[in-house]
Amino acid sequence: MTSSPSAQLLDAAMARALELARAAGESGEVPVGAVVLSPEGTVLAEAANAREAEHDPTAHAEIRALRAAGAAW
Structure with missing residues (x-):
């Protein structure tokens, strides 16, 4: 059984998504x-x-992220 990502990891992923959005x-x-x-x-x-x-x-x-994740998975 896998565990869910921690709140800290989720916060970091959201911060990265916001950085990507800002750059876009x-x-x-x-x-x-x-x-x-x-x-x-x-991160996939x-x-x-x-x-x-x-x-x-x-x-x-x-x-684009889902396509890349599918290719990496």
């Missing part, structure tokens, strides 16, 4: 960032919105 906003994207954690709290992937840069309406931070 500064580069002209919608300011959204995403971090995907394993059940144990290991992270991403920021890249719809404008990639000219791809599906390049949302959440989608």
Whole structure:
């Protein structure tokens, strides 16, 4: 059985997502960032919105992070 990530790990992941969002906003994207954690709290992937840069309406931070996590898993 796995345990849930600690509040400290979740806070760190949220802080990182906010950093990614801030950077996305500064580069002209919608300011959204995403971090995907394993059940144990290991970072599997992270991403920021890249719809404008990639000219791809599906390049949302959440989608990009989930794709990267799937490839890493």
